[in-house]
Amino acid sequence: MAQRIVLAGAGHAHLEVLKALAERPLADAHIVLINPSRYVTYSGRVPGWMAGHYDLAQCRIDLLPLVRAAGVELLEQPVAGMDADRDCVACPGIPPIEYDWLSLNVGGETDVSWFEAAEPLLLPVRPLAEFAERWQTLLAQAERERAFRLRVVGAGAAGVELALAAQHRLCSLGSGVAVSLITSAQGLLPGHGGMAVRALERELRARKIALVRGPAAGTESGVLLPTGESLPADGIILATGRRPPCWLSLSRLALDEEDHVQVDAQQRSLSHANVFAVGDICQRVDRPLAHSGVHAVMGGKVLAHNLRAAAQGGAYRPYRPKPRSLYLLGLGDQRALASWGPLAARGRWAWRWKQRIDERYMASLTFATKAGRG
Ligand SMILES: Cc1cc2nc3c(=O)[nH]c(=O)nc-3n(C[C@H](O)[C@H](O)[C@H](O)COP(=O)(O)OP(=O)(O)OC[C@H]3O[C@@H](n4cnc5c(N)ncnc54)[C@H](O)[C@@H]3O)c2cc1C
Numbered sequence: 001m002a003q004r005i006v007l008a009g010a011g012h013a014h015l016e017v018l019k020a021l022a023e024r025p026l027a028d029a030h031i032v033l034i035n036p037s038r039y040v041t042y043s044g045r046v047p048g049w050m051a052g053h054y055d056l057a058q059c060r061i062d063l064l065p066l067v068r069a070a071g072v073e074l075l076e077q078p079v080a081g082m083d084a085d086r087d088c089v090a091c092p093g094i095p096p097i098e099y100d101w102l103s104l105n106v107g108g109e110t111d112v113s114w115f116e117a118a119e120p121l122l123l124p125v126r127p128l129a130e131f132a133e134r135w136q137t138l139l140a141q142a143e144r145e146r147a148f149r150l151r152v153v154g155a156g157a158a159g160v161e162l163a164l165a166a167q168h169r170l171c172s173l174g175s176g177v178a179v180s181l182i183t184s185a186q187g188l189l190p191g192h193g194g195m196a197v198r199a200l201e202r203e204l205r206a207r208k209i210a211l212v213r214g215p216a217a218g219t220e221s222g223v224l225l226p227t228g229e230s231l232p233a234d235g236i237i238l239a240t241g242r243r244p245p246c247w248l249s250l251s252r253l254a255l256d257e258e259d260h261v262q263v264d265a266q267q268r269s270l271s272h273a274n275v276f277a278v279g280d281i282c283q284r285v286d287r288p289l290a291h292s293g294v295h296a297v298m299g300g301k302v303l304a305h306n307l308r309a310a311a312q313g314g315a316y317r318p319y320r321p322k323p324r325s326l327y328l329l330g331l332g333d334q335r336a337l338a339s340w341g342p343l344a345a346r347g348r349w350a351w352r353w354k355q356r357i358d359e360r361y362m363a364s365l366t367f368a369t370k371a372g373r374g
Contacts, residue, residue, distance in 0.1 A: 002028050002029055002030045003028060003029045003030070003100045003101065003311040004029075004030050004032075004098060004099050004100045004101075005026075005029055005030070005031040005032070005099065005100065005101045005102075005103070005307060005311060006031075006032050006034065006089060006097060006099040006101070006102045006103070007031065007032065007033045007034070007072070007103050007105065008034050008079045008082075008089060008102065008103065008104050008105065008106055009034070009035060009079070009104065009105045009106030009107060009281075010033060010035040010040045010061075010063055010105075011105035011106065011107050011278070011279045011280075011281075011296055011300075012105070012279060012293055012296035012297045012300055013103075013105040013278035013279050013296050013297070013299050013300030013303050014033065014103065014105045014278075014300065014303075015040075015061070015066070015297075015300065015365060016297060016300030016301050016303070016304055017070075017103070017300060017303055017304045017307060018033070018063075018066045018067065018069075018070040018072060018368065019066075019070075019304075019364065019365065019368040020301070020304035020305075020308075021069075021070035021071060021072060021304070022066065022069035022070045022368040022369065023368065025070070025071050026071075026307075026308055026311060026312070027312075028311075028312075029311050030073070031070075031071070031072045031073065032072065032073045032074075032075055032097065033063070033067055033072050033073070033074050033075065034075045034077055034078075034079055034089070034091060034097070035063060035074070035075075035076065035077075036076065036077065036078040036127075037076060037129065038062060038063045038064050038074060038076055039060050039061065039062060039063070039129070040060070040061040040063060041059050041060055041061075041128035041129050041132060042059050042060070042061055042358075042361075042362065043128060043158070043293060044293060044354075044358050044361070045058060045059040045358055046059055046128060046131070046132070046162075047161035047162055047164070047165035047330045047332065048165070048330055048358075049132070050135055050162065050165040050166060050169055051164075051165040051166075051168045051169050051330070051332045051333070052168075052169050052172065053334060056132060058362075059132075061362070061365055065366075065369040066365060066368060066369050068369070069368055069369040069370075070368075075091065075097075077091035077092065077094070078091065078092070079091060079106060079245075079247070080092050080247060081247045081250060081251070082102070082247070082251045082253075083096075083251065083252060084102075084251050084252045084253045084269070084271070084272040084275055085252045085272075087099055087100070087102070087274065089102065099274075100274060100311075101274050101275075101276070101307060101310050101311060102274065102275045102276070103275075103276040103277070103278070103303060103307060104261060104275065104276070104277040104278075104281050104282070105277070105278050105279050105281065105296070105300070105303075106245060106281055107126065107242065107279060107280045107281060108126065108241075108242025108243055108244055108245075108280040108281065108291070109126050109127075109242060109243055109244075109245055109246075110124035110125050110126040110238050110239070110240060110242065110243075111240050111241060111242070111243045112124050112238060114215070114216075114217040114218060114240075115153070115217065115218030115223075115236065115238060116218065117217075117218045117219050117220055118218030118219060118220065118221075118222065118223070118233070118236055119218075121218075121222070121233055121234070121235055121236045122134075122218070122236050122238055123135060123138065123235060123236065123237045123238065124238040125154075125158060125162070125237065125238060125239045126242065138150075138234075138235045139169065139170075139173075141234070141235075142170055142173055142175060142177075142234070142235075143173050143175070145175060145234070146175055146176060147175060147176040147177075147178070148170055148175055148176070148177050148178070148234050148235070149177075149178045149180075149222075149231075149232060149233050149234050149235075150166055150167075150170065150177070150178070150179045150180075150233065150234065150235050150236075150237065151179075151180050151182060151216075151222065151223050151231055151233045151235075151236045151237070152166065152179065152180065152181050152182065152236075152237040152239060153182045153214065153216055153223065153236060153237065153238050153239065153240055154182070154183075154184065154238065154239035154240040154241070155181050155182070155183040155184070155187070155188045155189065155211075156189065156190060156191075156239065156241075157189065157192075157292070157327060157329055158239045159181060159237070159239035159240075160181065160188070160189060160200060160329060161329050161330050161332075162237050162239055163179055163181040163204075163209055163237070164203070164204075164207065164209070164330065164331050164332035164333075165330060165332040166179060166237065166332075167179040167207055167208075167209055167332060168332035168333050169332070178210070179208075179209045179210070180209065180210040180211075180212050180231060181204065181209055181210070181211050181212065182212045182213075182214045182215075182216045182223065182225075182231075183211070183212070183213055183214050184214055184215050184240070184241070185214070185215055187213075188200060188201065188211065189339075191290055192327070192339050192344075193339065193341060193342040193343065193344060194342070195339075195342060195343060195344040196337060196339035196344035199337055199344050199345070199346055200329075200337060203331060203337070203346070212225065212231070213225075213226070214226065216231075218236065221233070222236070223236060242280050242291065243258065243259065244258070244259045244260050244261070244280075244281050245281075246259075248261065248281070252271070252272075253269050253271055253272055253275060254269060254270040254271035254272075256283045256285075258283075260281060260282050260283035261275075261277040261281055261282040261283070262282070262283055262285050263276070263277050263278075263282045263283070263284055263285070264284070264285060264286060265284065265286050265287075265318035265319060265320075266302075266306055266316040266317065266318055266319070267282070267299055267302065267303055267306065267319060268306075268316070270285060274310070276303055276306065276307065276310075278296060278299040278300055278303050279291070279295070279296035279299065279300075280296065289321060290325075292325065292327075294325045294326075294327075295319075295321060295325070298319065298321065299319045302317050302318070302319040303319075305317050323341075324340055324341040325340075326338065326339075326340045327339045327340070328350055328351075328353060328354035328357065330351065330354060331346065331351075334348060334351050335347055335348050335350065335351050336350035336351040336353070336354045337350065338350040338353070
């Protein structure tokens with residue numbers, strides 16, 4: 001009997017699995033990738049697109065050639081639920097899909113719960129495709145207005161890049177622009193070294209982006225700060241922490257207190273040995289691991305091996321992250337901030353470095369389609 005493998009979500013990790021399958025197909029397995037669309041927006045390039053340095057097409061990955069090369073069936077559906085005790089996942093309008101092995105890589109959702117009152121003004125970062133549409137609408141609105149007030153909530157890597165990209169683009173329209181970056185209680189760039197934080201503070205000052213301490217909540221006209229002060233807004237980008245999809249709470253998988261799937265070093269669920277999870281949806285129990293694209297990609301390479309080992313019998317590998325990861329954060333104006341452990345530096349050279357890495361990444365997906373059966 002062929003093994004039934006379900007890959008839920010075309011996140012960074014599953015793209016690595018598809019690349020590995022295109023290079024070396026898996027015999028006696030029927031593999032299905034479930035993703036709401038055949039297109040995936042690559043988050044690493046979204047700030048560069050917002051700033052006007054890329055076309056949207058350059059941020060988009062077409063899954064169809066990749067799944068064909070990998071010998072995988074693509075089901076264009078959102079996963080809406082799962083029952084890990086019954087080995088099945090649910091998608092709207094079709095019978096449950098049963099699996100022998102399941103891998104979860106659906107990422108996270110932007111938590112909008114504190115901002116519902118501000119709904120018409122909101123641009124939640126996830127899902128990225130919707131964010132891209134809303135950004136284009138906001139740009140058209142900003143072009144018509146003489147003054148524009150943008151608040152970016154969330155000052156992790158994503159919020160910082162988005163605020164700087166937005167400021168660059170809005171200023172190029174010629175209208176009066178006020179951009180604020182609102183941190184959570186953890187402050188600016190949590191997890192990065194003091195040098196990166198100080199360099200970024202200088203950058204924000206030079207670019208006249210106000211750094212405001214939160215946490216903030218949404219109101220009908222903008223955001224409310226913990227001091228009681230209200231900041232009126234014409235648009236609010238929400239880059240607040242990602243939360244796992246709500247259907248996970250009914251999945252019967254072992255979850256942490258924030259509803260991430262608890263996994264071991266091999267990325268296997270603690271409660272169900274035939275379920276893997278990688279990326280923003282999971283939390284390692286053996287060690288803390290930041291939710292980032294870097295770990296989703298590197299974890300995906302190990303996942304590709306472990307899924308093969310699961311289906312064919314073989315030893316699993318642990319994902320051993322490097323002690324430090326390099327982050328290249330775009331500053332919106334074709335410069336970037338390089339942050340590596342305690343060290344940080346910024347300049348055009350860092351942007352060119354980031355571009356080379358992103359180009360290589362996108363090219364590796366195209367190369368995989370040529371290497372495979374597609
Ligand atoms: C603007 C921005 C910039 C960033 N910059 C960096 C950076 O420089 N470095 C870095 O390391 N990280 C960065 N990040 C963080 C990084 O993007 C995430 O940590 C990373 O994308 C998580 O990868 P993932 O594989 O878990 O999921 P994702 O990449 O989020 O992919 C999830 C996939 O699942 C699909 N999906 C969602 N819901 C469902 C469902 N119900 N059913 C089926 N499929 C579903 C989605 O369509 C998507 O294809 C950035 C994030 C943003 C938003």
